[in-house]
Amino acid sequence: MPAPAANKRVKNKRVSRNIIIGSEAWALPPVGHPDRPKGVPDDHTKRWTVYVRQPDGDPSLTTWLNKVQFKIFNTYENPLRTCDNPPFQVTETGWGGFTIDIRLHFQPISGEKAQYRQHFLQLEKYGDEKLQAEQEKTGCVRSEFLEVVQFNEPTEALYEALTADDQWSYLALGAKGGKKTSSMSTGPNGRPKRGFPNGERSAQLPEKGGDDIPFSQEQEAELINQLKAKMAEVDKALAGENKKREETEAKLKSLREELGHEAAQQAAQQASGDRSRRR
């Protein structure tokens, strides 16, 4: 069998991968505090990390991701930070949030050009009260977004790589070291952790959410339900609007009949004229 070609594409297939793009920020101790790290300018109040990672137990990012470049604010020294190997993250200190350009470089076998993503570096508390309270409690402001990277018609080589079972082997490698492996590969409930042998091994979202699992199928279902509820709302509004429209239509019809064709035309002109004038 010849090696999978890098220039031939697998037709009509799409391989999707979930990644998490996010940032975390902690407050630095005030100036003069013994814990304050040295060499940090006095006006910096936060330490932050911006990262690109896979959800826990997902197939390895590096199967398709070659390197990541973070374009941080240009007053930083060397504002274009490049990460060739995981973890793809940049840690810095600062005092203000800004938008970070994240450039994803794909593996050469994919034959794809690099793509930009943007992430706003959230340093201050945000969100609803509950979220803010938690951020207050932990002292860490995390702002994460799930992104779905879709490889449409991937090259054969990439397809092969993305459907191989060794995409999870990075977990086993990382957990080398005797006793630790068992504790690492099983979760608190004694079941094998996601991604480890005998555990759930899938590139889909994790089935169940948890404290340390920010994105899961449960949440997805919840979100879908929310959207469906909104849809029902819209439906209701639509029905009401339709009813109103019918009423006005009937009224209009009767008025037109009453006043005659000419008046109706005039009115139509006027009404549309009004609209055009307003615009």
Added chain:
Amino acid sequence: MASGRDVRDMLGLPMGVDAQKSAVQKRAKAAAPVRRIQGVAREVAALYGERPPPVAVYEEKKAYRAKRQNQGPAKKWVQQPFVNQARVDGLILKHWRRKPTIAPPVQDGEDAPMEEGDNVEPYIENSGDFLKYSIQVDLPTFTDEEYDAYLRSDDWSREETDYLFEVVKDYSYRWAVIWDRYDYQPANKSHLTQETVNGDASQALATLPFAPPKQRTVEDLKARFYHISAKLMKLRIPEMQMDAEQYTLYETLSKFNPELEGNRKLLAAALMNRSMDEVKEEEFLLAELQRINMAANRLDAEREELRARLEHPSANQQVSAGLASFTSSQALQALFSQLFAQDRSKKRASGGATGPSRISLNTNDLIQTPSSANAQLSAAARRQSMATNQSAQTPVRTLSPQQEYRYNVSTHDRLTSGVTFGSDKLLKMRQAKSNVQTQKIAAALAELGVSEVISLPTIKVAEVFEQLIGKVGKLLDVRKVREKEEGESRVLEQMKQRRSSEVQNGDASMSNGTSVEPQAKHEVPDSQEQTPGLDGEGEADDDDNDNDGDGDAHGDGDGEVDADAEGEEDDEDAEGEEDSRVPSETLSRAASTAHKRSASVLSQGSIQSSKRARK
């Protein structure tokens, strides 16, 4: 004759007794290395001759006898009763155990042996040694609800199913044993069976619950058990989330076909039970078949050859793709240059790493005879076609639906290749063709409380979101139409009111009745005051109307105060009238407010208008 002695003398060797001694020594030396064969009788060993066999036979009994360990008196053994912890019934069995050495009580040394003799304390050993041999098999379990919901069967009662599970558990999935011991007796029917056996309607009664137990085959038992296992497995883990191992297990469970299995066993048995004659016959038939096949092949080949000879020219043309057109040297040259160019471009593309096989051409090839060139050419073409074939056949890994789900692979009809992001898709949906519409959609979504960034931009979410956006779009469209119609009807209503008021005004001025006039006047400003609120026309219009309303109110007051119709009062009245008509007549002509004002100020206009009204 020289004796040995002489020879020895000549050679200067020692003689006499010494010589004999040395001979004896020599013999002994020669004999020493010959290993004595152990454990074999001397006579037998002699039979081996010079060379002993490579594998020596030893009698073990003689060769390795362990030394007797004589340490004290013989140990005592007793038949020790014990409780096997692996058993639940607490049955006490006995086994031989070395008698435990009980330290004799120190104070009454003499009584001790006596006591030991008669008080055979029923010490019962509680042995956990056998626990490890008691292996419980994993069995799927089900609740009553699950049974009722999913596992019911016409052929199997609940009791029999339970019995089956019990037996499977007892005999740990050893199906042959299970089948052998399987003897299900329905609990409530034993007294009834005798009666039914006598009855001639046993056929009809066979279906009733008290029918005699069915004869179940191994396949029946397996089928039932596997069916339930598969169902339960699917209930516990959804099909899509099983890992590879679980899924293969699930597949084997769910694909068990008792008939096929039965047939297979039947055939295997039949194969086993063939007689020698049958075996021979089969072999003979097979050989015959092979012979016939070979003959047929040969015949076919011969015929093919014959046909090829008969239809030589056309066949040739077909095979080598119109080589006939390259018979002239000119055409050949053209072909060569074409191939040469092709070759070069290919080389460039593949970086020159074409391997050892020579498919490239060089100028020397041109000098060769046309026939050899042709041969090479066709060979090259064949190779090329083979290469393309191969690449076309490159097997793209085929995945089962379950695997596709695991690797998040999906199939779509139309795809533009490249990388896309889920959130981009969601963003795109928010955008309509026009900027205004986009803003409207955003406003509507904000009103609904849909956040600007959807945190999980998966495909499923995108689908639902698309529906939502579609509905919002529809809502906006309907709203737009309704607003338009409302505006139109409002204008028409105004017209109607104006007409009716005009008619009333006309009546009032005709009758010159003083009591009616204020009422009619009152109506006019009312309708005008309503208009700005209602139709929300242009701001200029609004202002205008407001002013007019004010003026009218003023005029109204005047009218009420001076009951008599004076010139001035007339003017005011006219203004009111004029204004009431202005929207219907002059607005459509886009008359400026200044014009209206001037018209209302001029008494002439007012007179004209009042005249018109009277008509």
